[in-house]
Amino acid sequence: MAVTGDPEPATDESETEPGAYEVALVWRDGDRASIRVSADETVLSAAERANLSLPFGCRTGACATCTGRLLAGRVEHARPPRALKDRHLDAGYVLLCIAEPRADCRVEVGVDVQTELVSNPWK
Ligand code: FES
Numbered sequence: 001m002a003v004t005g006d007p008e009p010a011t012d013e014s015e016t017e018p019g020a021y022e023v024a025l026v027w028r029d030g031d032r033a034s035i036r037v038s039a040d041e042t043v044l045s046a047a048e049r050a051n052l053s054l055p056f057g058c059r060t061g062a063c064a065t066c067t068g069r070l071l072a073g074r075v076e077h078a079r080p081p082r083a084l085k086d087r088h089l090d091a092g093y094v095l096l097c098i099a100e101p102r103a104d105c106r107v108e109v110g111v112d113v114q115t116e117l118v119s120n121p122w123k
Contacts, residue, residue: 005070021101067114073105
């Protein structure tokens with residue numbers, strides 16, 4: 001299941017490895033990081049490889065602990081994102097433990113994103 005954010009300018013292919021994308025991680029406290037994520041790797045795994053700490057629980061798309069919000073770009077969930085309802089997906093929420101990039105992306109991350117998801121049932 002693909003989730004699409006706002007269009008992001010294409011990356012200069014001459015500076016990138018084929019099948020890998022630049023994923024910008026944005027925390028609400030203003031922190032930012034940028035990681036390279038291959039098309040067959042999840043955003044959570046790539047963040048861990050870069051020694052960045054993101055919240056997670058089940059790692060199978062069932063608990064929503066790893067929820068991020070796609071601000072730009074496109075990801076595809078490697079398995080059904082059972083923890084998210086259609087309205088969550090429509091609002092750009094993604095499960096980073098199973099989300100693989102299909103374009104350069106910008107993703108809001110951190111516990112605040114998951115808290116927002118559960119504190120307001122209409123989101
Ligand atoms: S860690 Fe549970 S849904 Fe991602």
